[in-house]
Amino acid sequence: EMQLVESGGGLVQPGGSLRLSCAASGFTFSTYSMNWVRQAPGKGLEWVSYISGSSRTIYYADSVKGRFTISRDNAKNSLYLQMNSLRAEDTAVYCCARETNDGGHFDYWGQGTLVTVSS
Amino acid sequence: SYVLTQPPSVSVAPGKTARITCGGNNIGGKSVHWYQQKPGQAPVLVIYYDGDRPSGIPERFSGSNSGNTATLTISRVEAGDEADYFCQVWDSSSAAYVFGAGTKVTVL
Numbered sequence: 001e002m003q004l005v006e007s008g009g010g011l012v013q014p015g016g017s018l019r020l021s022c023a024a025s026g027f028t029f030s031t032y033s034m035n036w037v038r039q040a041p042g043k044g045l046e047w048v049s050y051i052s053g054s055s056r057t058i059y060y061a062d063s064v065k066g067r068f069t070i071s072r073d074n075a076k077n078s079l080y081l082q083m084n085s086l087r088a089e090d091t092a093v094y095c096c097a098r099e100t101n102d103g104g105h106f107d108y109w110g111q112g113t114l115v116t117v118s119s
Numbered sequence: 120s121y122v123l124t125q126p127p128s129v130s131v132a133p134g135k136t137a138r139i140t141c142g143g144n145n146i147g148g149k150s151v152h153w154y155q156q157k158p159g160q161a162p163v164l165v166i167y168y169d170g171d172r173p174s175g176i177p178e179r180f181s182g183s184n185s186g187n188t189a190t191l192t193i194s195r196v197e198a199g200d201e202a203d204y205f206c207q208v209w210d211s212s213s214a215a216y217v218f219g220a221g222t223k224v225t226v227l
Contacts, residue, residue, distance in 0.1 A: 035216070045154070045162065045205050047216035059214045062120070095161060104209045105152035107173065109161035 002026035002108055004096050009113030016086050020113060022079040022096030030054075030074035033099040035106060036081050038092035038115075048094070049081065064090075086117045121210035123219035130225045137193040139222045141206035144187060149208045151189040153182060156221075157202045165204075166191060193224070201226045 008020040022034070036048040049070040050059040058070055069082040079096050093112035100107045124142040131137040141151060151169050154162035164173050166182040169189065179194045193200055206219040 037218075044203075044221040045156075045207075045218040047207075047218060050216070061215055062213075100167070104150055105164060105167045105207065106154075106162075107164055109163075111161055 002098075004098065004108060004110035006094065006096055006110045006113040009094065009115045011116045011118065012086055013119050014087060014117055016117070017082070017084045018086065018115060020081040020083065020094055020115070022081075022110060024077045024079065024096075024098075027098070029072075029077040032101065033057075033103070034072060034079045035097045035099055036070060036079075036094055037097050037106070037109075038090075038094045039112070040089075040092040043092075046092070050099070051079070083115070086115075088117050091115060091117045120213050120215065121208065121217050123206055123208065123217055125204075125206060125219040125222045127220070128223045128225065130227055131193075131196045132227045133196055133198060135196055137196050137200070137224055139191040139193075139204050139206075139224065141189040141191070141219050142187055143189075143208065146187055146189050146208065147185045149184075149210075151182065151184050152207045153180075153191045154205045154207065155200075155202045156205065162205065196224075196226055198226050200224060 003025045005023045033052045035050045051070045067085045071080045095112040096110045097106035098108040153166040155165045156162040165180050169184040170182040181192045183190050203221045205221045
């Protein structure tokens with residue numbers, strides 16, 4: 001059974017850092033591009049970052065560029081998001097999402113991990 | 120950056136048809152994907168590449184895309200269709216995925 005399980009969320013002060021993880025199972029992780037998508041409380045979906053299977057191609061939303069870093073470890077079937085210089089507006093549930101092999105959309109999502117940025 | 124515009128809410132009686140629009144500049148030239156999200160749950164892909172359905176998604180869900188508007192149509196609406204629906208595209212000019220703000224479908 002395919003699973004994506006996020007962890008690492010929590011309460012952090014503005015300006016602080018946090019590292020999120022996404023553990024994948026049930027599919028050949030290295031052959032899929034992965035994404036992070038976030039959802040602020042009561043708000044819509046916001047795409048955060050993309051990484052190709054080989055890590056060769058990476059994209060970021062303008063709102064996190066220069067502050068967040070996406071990475072993956074295919075040997076550990078894991079996806080990561082290093083978040084620095086956190087702001088109140090980064091408060092959200094962060095989900096990892098698998099991109100289909102033909103690209104452009106997301107066929108499996110994790111349940112997410114909540115990040116709260118507050119003093 | 121590319122903007123997708125959705126109506127905040129759509130109300131529909133059971134058994135009727137719900138149409139959810141997603142507006143964008145020449146969106147007909149892009150591939151549009153739709154997700155259903157119920158409270159407390161992860162989004163579920165219901166339509167991809169404008170009008171294709173993943174396995175397990177009822178035929179009542181269909182999609183179209185032309186000009187400046189893409190549309191998700193839910194026929195013979197059921198109570199279980201009550202959810203938020205988001206459209207999504209890839210914007211190659213900004214190398215970014217873009218989501219619409221979402222439409223809350225209420226079944227009367």
